[in-house]
Amino acid sequence: MSKGTIIGFSLLIVGILIWIIYGLYLGFEEIMQVLDIVTGSVIGLIIIGLIVLFASILFEQRRDTKKMKEEISKEDLEP
Numbered sequence: 374m375s376k377g378t379i380i381g382f383s384l385l386i387v388g389i390l391i392w393i394i395y396g397l398y399l400g401f402e403e404i405m406q407v408l409d410i411v412t413g414s415v416i417g418l419i420i421i422g423l424i425v426l427f428a429s430i431l432f433e434q435r436r437d438t439k440k441m442k443e444e445i446s447k448e449d450l451e452p
Contacts, residue, residue, distance in 0.1 A: 377429025384422030391415050 392415040 375429055375433050377425060378433065381422050381424070381426030381429050384418060385426060386422075388415055388419035388422055392419070 392412070395411055395415065
């Protein structure tokens, strides 16, 4: 896995864990009534983690496709 994939996945996991811990801290009833800065920042962290994860996966796939095309010789592509 590339660094971008690891960073994106880590941000996603950390955001989800913080959100769960904070939800348990406030209690289920209060978390539904209160949307404060901590909840907003945790949601933002999760969204950023997902974006970084998806972007790194796309870049890695494109790099692998380009590398595979370079490794195939021109003779193999001709009929």
